[in-house]
Amino acid sequence: MIDLSINFAGIKSPNPFWLASAPPTNSGYQIMKAFDTGWGGAVWKTLGVPVVNVSSRYGSVNYRGTKMMGFNNIELITDRPLADNLREIEEVKKYFPDHAVIASLMVESRAEWEQIIKDVENAGADGIELNFGCPHGMCERGMGSAVGQEPEVLKTIVGWVKEAANIPVITKLSPNISHITDPGLAAVQGGTDSISLINTIKSIVGIDLDSYAPYPIVDGKGTNGGYCGPAVKPIAMHMLKDLAQHPEIGKVPLSGIGGIETWRDVVEFILLGATSVQVCTAVMHYGFGIVREMEAGLRQFMEEKNYQTIYDFAGKALPNVTEWKHLNLKHKVVAEINADKCIGCDLCYIACDDGAHQAIALSDDPAIRIPSIIEANCVGCNLCSLVCPVEDCITMVKRDDGKENVTWYERTENDDIPVTFDDDRAGGKGHFVPTPQDALKHRK
Amino acid sequence: MAEYKRPTTKEEFDKNFKQKKPLMNDTEAYYEASRCLFCYDAPCVQACPTHIDIPLFIKQIHTDNVTGASKTIFAANWLGNACGVVCPTGVLCEGACVYNHQDVPPIQIGRLQNYATNTTISEDKVIFKAGKSNGKKAAVLGSGPAGIAFASEARTMGYEVDIYEAKSLPSGLNVHGVAPYKITNEEVLSEIEYLQKHLGFNIKYNSAIDSKEQIKKLEHNYDAIFLGVGLGNTRTLGLEGEDKANVVGAVEFIEELRKKQHKMKVPQKVVVLGGGNTAMDAASESARMGAKKVVLAYRNSKEKMGAYGFEYDLAISAGVDSLFHVTPLEIVGNGKVEGVKFAKTEIVEGKLKTNMKNTFVVRCDLVIKATGQAKMGRLFKLIDNLDIDNRTVIKVNAETFQTSNPKYFAGGDAINGGAEVVNAAYDGKMAARGMHNYLNK
Numbered sequence A: 001m002i003d004l005s006i007n008f009a010g011i012k013s014p015n016p017f018w019l020a021s022a023p024p025t026n027s028g029y030q031i032m033k034a035f036d037t038g039w040g041g042a043v044w045k046t047l048g049v050p051v052v053n054v055s056s057r058y059g060s061v062n063y064r065g066t067k068m069m070g071f072n073n074i075e076l077i078t079d080r081p082l083a084d085n086l087r088e089i090e091e092v093k094k095y096f097p098d099h100a101v102i103a104s105l106m107v108e109s110r111a112e113w114e115q116i117i118k119d120v121e122n123a124g125a126d127g128i129e130l131n132f133g134c135p136h137g138m139c140e141r142g143m144g145s146a147v148g149q150e151p152e153v154l155k156t157i158v159g160w161v162k163e164a165a166n167i168p169v170i171t172k173l174s175p176n177i178s179h180i181t182d183p184g185l186a187a188v189q190g191g192t193d194s195i196s197l198i199n200t201i202k203s204i205v206g207i208d209l210d211s212y213a214p215y216p217i218v219d220g221k222g223t224n225g226g227y228c229g230p231a232v233k234p235i236a237m238h239m240l241k242d243l244a245q246h247p248e249i250g251k252v253p254l255s256g257i258g259g260i261e262t263w264r265d266v267v268e269f270i271l272l273g274a275t276s277v278q279v280c281t282a283v284m285h286y287g288f289g290i291v292r293e294m295e296a297g298l299r300q301f302m303e304e305k306n307y308q309t310i311y312d313f314a315g316k317a318l319p320n321v322t323e324w325k326h327l328n329l330k331h332k333v334v335a336e337i338n339a340d341k342c343i344g345c346d347l348c349y350i351a352c353d354d355g356a357h358q359a360i361a362l363s364d365d366p367a368i369r370i371p372s373i374i375e376a377n378c379v380g381c382n383l384c385s386l387v388c389p390v391e392d393c394i395t396m397v398k399r400d401d402g403k404e405n406v407t408w409y410e411r412t413e414n415d416d417i418p419v420t421f422d423d424d425r426a427g428g429k430g431h432f433v434p435t436p437q438d439a440l441k442h443r444k
Numbered sequence B: 001m002a003e004y005k006r007p008t009t010k011e012e013f014d015k016n017f018k019q020k021k022p023l024m025n026d027t028e029a030y031y032e033a034s035r036c037l038f039c040y041d042a043p044c045v046q047a048c049p050t051h052i053d054i055p056l057f058i059k060q061i062h063t064d065n066v067t068g069a070s071k072t073i074f075a076a077n078w079l080g081n082a083c084g085v086v087c088p089t090g091v092l093c094e095g096a097c098v099y100n101h102q103d104v105p106p107i108q109i110g111r112l113q114n115y116a117t118n119t120t121i122s123e124d125k126v127i128f129k130a131g132k133s134n135g136k137k138a139a140v141l142g143s144g145p146a147g148i149a150f151a152s153e154a155r156t157m158g159y160e161v162d163i164y165e166a167k168s169l170p171s172g173l174n175v176h177g178v179a180p181y182k183i184t185n186e187e188v189l190s191e192i193e194y195l196q197k198h199l200g201f202n203i204k205y206n207s208a209i210d211s212k213e214q215i216k217k218l219e220h221n222y223d224a225i226f227l228g229v230g231l232g233n234t235r236t237l238g239l240e241g242e243d244k245a246n247v248v249g250a251v252e253f254i255e256e257l258r259k260k261q262h263k264m265k266v267p268q269k270v271v272v273l274g275g276g277n278t279a280m281d282a283a284s285e286s287a288r289m290g291a292k293k294v295v296l297a298y299r300n301s302k303e304k305m306g307a308y309g310f311e312y313d314l315a316i317s318a319g320v321d322s323l324f325h326v327t328p329l330e331i332v333g334n335g336k337v338e339g340v341k342f343a344k345t346e347i348v349e350g351k352l353k354t355n356m357k358n359t360f361v362v363r364c365d366l367v368i369k370a371t372g373q374a375k376m377g378r379l380f381k382l383i384d385n386l387d388i389d390n391r392t393v394i395k396v397n398a399e400t401f402q403t404s405n406p407k408y409f410a411g412g413d414a415i416n417g418g419a420e421v422v423n424a425a426y427d428g429k430m431a432a433r434g435m436h437n438y439l440n441k
């Protein structure tokens, strides 16, 4: 029997699917609807002293036929009075006592923190999330990412909160820093029970070519917004991995956020150490119903791999994410084209010839458009297999016998690395490159 | 049959002749364009007779530079808008699209091309202009696709261009021949109007050139002459009874249809003779005009027909019946056609033979002969030293399109004996360049 339930730093939830603090968690109506659809938890839209928002709030990056590959917003925290939110938290908890309701908070003074923590605890919240991430508007007022970017300040505030709170505390980190471990460690040292990441990334998604203003445009002007959606997933996963592998930070539960939309995204975040996931953009794009695809896919994966709970595979990819210097320099793959599948677009040819290692040849017969790999020139970079539009048409096949394993680290230890500009040990020495004039052959 | 009601209004006509490749809207164009792979040395470009840079213009559509897309298209093909919908794309660019190899529908190149150019034409965007006058003059015979392409290209190089056109409308068979469900008269004419407005060539209508005197005058007044006269009327078959009323040539029938549209009356029972694309069109069009029974009669097998398979399928889907291995012997009737007497044909020792013992009559009240157009031999004879081949088409140099008489260049149906609009567009463009090189030698 698969059991999807989690206990995240003391916050219990029927499954790891949580709504991130954002417009989908603006009201009790939305959260009840989400729970009814299958979400296990929700982080309430950040509470604090209510704000005033602007009209025209979101911008997006579309790619080819895909809308909202990246999404940005210039919205602030909740603009609804605290009392309304507290009443609705209470109501949601009445109907869904076993679901996780987490109150996201952002205030300034210690007194305000203490007051608002008491208020949400009284309303029945299961946990608190500290929003140290919002990269626009709030940070100009000394909150949000202004805190997230100052580890010392962050540590102090987490300390205040921990002293006041009786329920578990999640610290939400901003990615707008150089090393995510700096605020991560500060949060842990401040006593946080867990960490969630990432909040949005400072961004400009586009400029209008008539008004010369950035999107979203507010009466002829714009400001930097917070970037999220599928485009940020790789950045989020990398930061998650940095925290999960850290000897101290890795001990607290981590909630993964950033570009999660499908079951596969969920599994990847869990493999990198997350034990709950939070979603915003995908819900803003498709509605709460996407959780059904996530849950079905997660269950299918667990069934096939024979896992009972998500803890059975949480962090399983971490040992395989290593430093470059520990990669095996003797590993060798080359590209192989399946001529039966090839449609002759010749994208692999031009990608390799212009963008890689001139290891793909076209036929001399113009009627034959299926290219061929020149194995001796192929460095196994993968580029062709990435550009090929046909499923499984170009595969990278292993050519080494697997017996040797030599890493950069070991070679450094053995004084066997290139050290001068013309060192004979240069990796590309002797590797085929055409003569520069070959580029102009077509002119003849 | 009777799948189509006889159209009595313009609306009903338009409904029966619904566009096969309707204009794309912005959303459809955006998503369709997003599918293009931007192939290297793309096979679709190679398959286009005018070599339009297809991946480039599709990417331009996708990146919201529709005007740039039109520039790319017109730079290669002055009839880019019409070609998008009249070209047999399934055997040209779209047939070569790499997607076909994985059974994924090919990119709808023709409709994207038509979308881009249609947008630019309806917005009347300026995307090209005439070159600085070079003081030289060129005359063009015929304002069909070949003539228009020649004139447009020559104008960009600064030539003054006068087109002499026998009829009262420009664009030749594009408006008088192509089936109405491929393109409307309005769309054909708006492209020519757009080109004429921005490039400034002159068209002299109702000005057939058909005498030695006129030829001499042109030769005197112009530095070069382009022959874009196409083909002539339907040739006679020499059948008994061919002179009866309601025995018409396909080209004449279609021209009348395109001009009169719903005001034309097509009788109830129609026999179409022939197996080429024109026969398919005439049969399809008769059915769409509300004829109760349309029979396509071809002397050989279905496989031997010159028509594209998709054109035959289109006729069948319009409700046309077909008879294979039959040859007409006589048109029967009393002053007016009442039927066609056929004999069966058979292959004997690899040769097609008529079996006179097996004859029968198909009743009808209209016979459409789609058995080929006559050539312009009479006109060609008026020009000194103009070499003609045994099919009575003008011989030209394959690169320069210059004829044996160096003052003359030629292109389109007049040199290929009848092909497509796109071929005429290519010939006209190349001939203008050929003329330019020749006059500047």
Ligand SMILES: Cc1cc2nc3c(=O)[nH]c(=O)nc-3n(C[C@H](O)[C@H](O)[C@H](O)COP(=O)(O)OP(=O)(O)OC[C@H]3O[C@@H](n4cnc5c(N)ncnc54)[C@H](O)[C@@H]3O)c2cc1C
Pocket (backbone or CB within 6 Å): B086, B087, B088, B141, B142, B143, B144, B145, B146, B147, B164, B165, B166, B167, B170, B171, B172, B173, B174, B177, B178, B179, B182, B207, B208, B209, B210, B228, B229, B230, B231, B251, B254, B277, B278, B281, B379, B411, B412, B413, B414, B418, B419, B420, B421, B422, B424
């Ligand atoms: C029934 C039919 C359907 C067709 N359908 C298609 C189709 O779907 N798609 C496609 O791509 N192609 C189609 N074609 C072919 C296409 O229309 C022709 O290949 C193309 O129009 C040829 O262009 P052109 O300029 O060479 O000749 P034309 O289009 O024939 O133009 C010649 C012009 O010259 C004028 N002219 C002739 N003699 C003289 C003279 N002595 N003096 C002055 N003017 C003269 C004529 O009036 C005419 O306007 C079709 C053809 C026919 C007959």
Ligand SMILES: Cc1cc2nc3c(=O)[nH]c(=O)nc-3n(C[C@H](O)[C@H](O)[C@H](O)COP(=O)(O)O)c2cc1C
Pocket (backbone or CB within 6 Å): A020, A021, A022, A023, A045, A046, A071, A072, A073, A075, A076, A077, A078, A104, A131, A133, A134, A172, A198, A199, A200, A226, A227, A228, A229, A230, A232, A257, A258, A259, A260, A278, A279, A280, A281, A282
């Ligand atoms: C419109 C919008 C408003 C947001 N508001 C908040 C907020 O009030 N508090 C917060 O912690 N995060 C906020 N976020 C950040 C999200 O919770 C989340 O961290 C981020 O969008 C990345 O997840 P995603 O890629 O699934 O969207 C907001 C995001 C968006 C798009």
Ligand code: SF4
Pocket (backbone or CB within 6 Å): A334, A335, A351, A352, A356, A357, A358, A359, A360, A373, A377, A378, A379, A380, A381, A382, A383, A384, A385
């Ligand atoms: S793997 Fe890289 S080097 Fe090898 S053929 Fe492909 S693109 Fe070229």
Ligand code: SF4
Pocket (backbone or CB within 6 Å): A337, A338, A341, A342, A343, A344, A345, A346, A347, A348, A349, A369, A370, A371, A384, A387, A388, A389, A390, A393, A394
């Ligand atoms: S990219 Fe793939 S489909 Fe295209 S030519 Fe190369 S192998 Fe064939």
Ligand code: SF4
Pocket (backbone or CB within 6 Å): A345, B035, B036, B037, B038, B039, B042, B043, B044, B045, B054, B055, B096, B097, B098, B099, B106, B107, B109
């Ligand atoms: S062959 Fe098809 S996919 Fe490739 S460039 Fe042409 S239209 Fe695009």
